[in-house]
Structures are given as structure tokens and as C-alpha cells.
Amino acid sequence: MDIFRNQDSPMHPADATSFTGPARTKLLASSENATPVHVYRVEFDEGGRTNWHTHSGPQWLLVVGGRIRAQVWGQAPVELDAGDAVVFAPGEKHWHGAPPGARGTHLAVNVNVKTDWLEPVTEEQYRG
Numbered sequence: 001m002d003i004f005r006n007q008d009s010p011m012h013p014a015d016a017t018s019f020t021g022p023a024r025t026k027l028l029a030s031s032e033n034a035t036p037v038h039v040y041r042v043e044f045d046e047g048g049r050t051n052w053h054t055h056s057g058p059q060w061l062l063v064v065g066g067r068i069r070a071q072v073w074g075q076a077p078v079e080l081d082a083g084d085a086v087v088f089a090p091g092e093k094h095w096h097g098a099p100p101g102a103r104g105t106h107l108a109v110n111v112n113v114k115t116d117w118l119e120p121v122t123e124e125q126y127r128g
């Protein structure tokens with residue numbers, strides 16, 4: 001059993017080259033076995049969101065607080081509440097963050113994932 005204590009990994013500002021607006025993140029837990037798994041906690045304030053991006057493996061988002069907006073390229077944005085979960089397929093272009101007027105926190109479970117960061121989500125796309 002590996003234990004990952006919340007207080008052992010402080011939050012830090014999300015990388016401004018791949019996020020827009022206020023967001024904080026940390027690596028909460030990880031396993032580097034044959035199938036690497038990384039679990040991140042990400043807190044978004046209003047306006048905070050990732051850039052568009054893809055993952056090479058599946059990514060689950062588990063909403064643990066507030067509201068989260070997620071959008072797949074070419075589809076309408078989806079609003080998620082605490083307790084909801086989504087999974088993105090490998091290669092699916094998407095973004096996630098706080099909806100306009102709200103804040104939200106999700107855990108991201110990345111399974112054997114490499115992330116390719118793409119262009120920022122414009123204000124127009126964000127306001128949807």
C-alpha cells in the first residue's frame with residue numbers, strides 16, 4: 001500500500017503556458033508501474049480553464065467541488081456538478097475548467113497518458 005497524504009503535496013499555480021485564468025494544481029498520487037497512473041487535483045476559479053489538448057490514453061475527471069465545464073472539439077460544452085465524472089477517449093481534443101460565474105475542483109486520473117497541449121480556449125469559446 002502506498003499512501004499519499006494531502007498535506008504532503010501543496011497546491012501550486014497551474015502552468016500559464018497550458019492554462020488560462022486562475023487555477024491551482026498538484027500531483028496527488030501516482031504509480032509508475034507497467035501502466036503509469038497519475039492523479040491530479042485541479043482547482044479552477046471563475047475564468048480558469050485548460051488550453052485545448054489531447055491525451056494519449058484515457059483521462060477521467062471526477063468532480064469533487066463546485067461546477068466544471070468540459071467540452072470536446074465540435075461538440076457543445078457540458079456542465080458537471082460535484083459527484084459527476086467523465087472520461088475522455090485517447091486523442092479526443094477537449095478542455096476543462098470552471099464555467100463562467102462559478103468555480104470548481106476536479107481530480108484528473110490519467111492512465112498511461114502523455115498530454116499534447118494545443119491552443120488556448122478563447123473568451124468566445126469559453127463563454128460559449
Ligand code: MN
Nearest residue numbers: 053055059096
Ligand atoms: Mn484533459
